[in-house]
Amino acid sequence: MLTPLIRKLARAVELTPADIKALSVLGANPRRCAAGHSLIEAGRRMSAAVLVHAGWAFRHRTLSDGRRQVMDFVLPGDICEPTVFVTPRAGFSVQALTELSYSLIRPEDVLELVTRSPRIGVALWWVEAHEEAITRAHLVAVGRLTAYERVAYLLWELWTRLTLVGEAEGDGFAMPASQELIADAAGLSYVHVSRTLRRLEREGIIRRSKRLWHIVDAGRIQQAAQLMDGLHLATPLSRKIQQRLK
């Protein structure tokens, strides 16, 4: 029963079989949501967080004149808006990109899990830290990278995250997002995203066949994305903290 969430947590923290069993409670009562539907709407009150099991969603904010910024993609294993528990109103909207399978997470469940195992508490906290790192890296990309670098960065980020939760197939992954959505994530126009993707393809860095995209040259995409080092996404827990949890 390696759900995407458990796969991700296990990569950061050494979980016991009992922990893994306990965590499966978060998959209870799965619901479905059609592509295009809003899961969370900016300004609305919420009382539960959302754990996505399958499918993609995206967190975004749309201005009154239609300009839209996609803040990040919500992939299988991601938890949306754990801040629900302390701030009643969502600041941003989350919309399903594909059909979605998800569960609502109520504060009680989290409390129960965390009380039972400190490893789970740390692991869930780690997830939040990881998300924060993703958002900040995204901000750097949008603020200071060229269009070419930004698109390379985005593809690398998605591929890396999908690999982490076991949703990539080697160098390939299913890409449900339209170029317009990619543009809104990268802070570019869709025309320019198209130009840039073709260039990455022409240069032999990526390959696309239908909705299956491939990172042909992982080294060069990292270089293009200005990822000079391994700093960009959160690192696993240190041995020292791991020891303390035992």
Add this chain to the structure above:
Amino acid sequence: MLTPLIRKLARAVELTPADIKALSVLGANPRRCAAGHSLIEAGRRMSAAVLVHAGWAFRHRTLSDGRRQVMDFVLPGDICEPTVFVTPRAGFSVQALTELSYSLIRPEDVLELVTRSPRIGVALWWVEAHEEAITRAHLVAVGRLTAYERVAYLLWELWTRLTLVGEAEGDGFAMPASQELIADAAGLSYVHVSRTLRRLEREGIIRRSKRLWHIVDAGRIQQAAQLMDGLHLATPLSRKIQQRLK
């Protein structure tokens, strides 16, 4: 003893006098740091978070070719990198902008505080949620607003945050950041920031005398910043959750 942090927390959660007294432990052993020094360096291990009492810092990432993105400003009352407790390596650097007074926060202290009062636990969590909201709003600004809108947004954000911790003087606040730093926060060139600030001044929206800047027309700066509603920064805790904490 209304420290900036306590002021901010009290605005979100109803703290008892005992809570406030307990929180003052976070101000113990204040240290100083000269302007320009790095408090936290990307990729380095850390073992404590940083609570800033006085002065400004900024969180940033600098690429190998010198391009720099400022992710956010760290103002009095802000806690830097509470994620230390779960991810050993900082993903980004934090540098002092002015001379700084700060305290290191060790995990033990936080644990102790939170155990003592659930209100403090929720309040500290709220701070994190608030920071996340700031970063996301910043991302929207950098990704989708024009230069004029972005600079307006940034000034509004700083003024609002300073007001929240009692560091603004009515419509005015001390601005220690150079235009180059503002440019790196807004994802613009410093020349264009200069042009834009002059325009905001010419239009009677802001006024600057030396390092004291004023928001002359709060309504128009909000309009310029595309803040259509009150969604942008986190809202205080709901009555319902407040009740539960008693």
Add this chain to the structure above:
DNA sequence: CCTGTGCTTTAACTTATGTTAACTTTGGGG
């Protein structure tokens, strides 16, 4: 009170990216 160094401003010019619009491809429903 001078002086130099680092900010800020302004102007002239360049460029990356946006816009518009036409054409092509893709894929789902009848």
Add this chain to the structure above:
DNA sequence: CCCCAAAGTTAACATAAGTTAAAGCACAGG
């Protein structure tokens, strides 16, 4: 299997913002 709507591509042209450079300020240190 065909058709239509939606997504992607390409080209020509427009523009917001970047770059370079030079001049004006402002304040810290002598």
